[in-house]
Amino acid sequence: MEHATVVVSGTKIAQEISSSRSEVWRLIQQLRGLGVDVAGHPATGYRLRSVPDLLLPEILRPMLRGTIFAQQLHHSYKIGSTNNAAMAAAAEGAAEGSVFLAEEQTAGRGRGVNSWHSERSSGIYCSAVLRPALPPSEVLALSLAAGLAVHAAIQVIDSRITVDLKWPNDLLIGGKKFCGILTEMNAEVTRVRYVVVGIGLNVNQASFPKEFAEEATSLRLATGSEWSRVELAGVLLKSLGREYRYLLEQTNARASILRRFAERSSWVRGKSVRIEENGASFEGTTEGLDSRGFLNVRTPNGVQTVLSGTVREQ
Secondary structure, three states: OOOOOOOEOHHHHHHHOOOOHHHHHHHHHHHHHOOOOEEEEOOOEEEEOOOOOOOOHHHHHHHHOOOOOOOOEEEEOOEOOHHHHHHHHHHOOOOOOOEEEEOOEOOOEOOOOOEOOOOOOOEEEEEEEEOOOOOHHHHHHHHHHHHHHHHHHHHHHOOOOOOEEEOOOEEEEOOEEEEEEEEEEEEOOOOEEEEEEEEEEEOOOOOOOHHHHOOEOOHHHHHOOOOOHHHHHHHHHHHHHHHHHHHHHOOOHHHHHHHHHHHOOOOOEEEEEEEEEOOEEEEEEEEEEOOOOOEEEEEOOEEEEEOOOEEEEO
């Protein structure tokens, strides 16, 4: 990347990395498989045709200067789940601001038993370790703030896109989901030990497996053009850092987060929904968020508060 327009021989690269030409060839093929545009072959040498759109710490770090995320960036080409990796690292004492990014997840997770389709080098699969001095009851506000951070990041890059926030953790374009947020924590009764905020964001997928096709979309499908995942990841983490700092430092932060979430969501008020929670279900019309951030739904039997259920449009 430091010499992107220069042709470099396989022998020279092998010397640089203390390896063999055959190993360089194998690694070049691996990079091509990840979507890196490398021209040339062993006889003539290699050069980068373009800077790769990979979520590498070396590329992201300069974009994140001044945030808590700049120094602890961890990248995997393939991983089971970034959230699992982040939770395990947090349990071992990983610093606040540690971020785990992957090009591909083999066991990406959504809420409950839901899976997250994680096509290689097409989306942003990212989990951040946070250690807020908050009671566990405030973590829902943090999850909603993460949704606001994604919304703001999309608007920075293309303000023409209409993004809808679906309580508590999905973002939609045209009624289809392109982003999900999975917040997990380890806490005592009165104190959070650590929180992992996981964000799965469909960026450049051109299609989806049939089991996801009806409900899923990507930024590429919604806009008709490819996006820079590196640019979006940088803007997203900066936006998440701002929302997190705001939540910790401002006395009225929770009320502001709930208000802004409701303003950007068609689901919070006046939406006919079916709620599935703890093996039961009921129907009603959404009637705003309560003071903690939980969803109120008016039913024939009065207003019910949804704590963790699945919300579906009627």
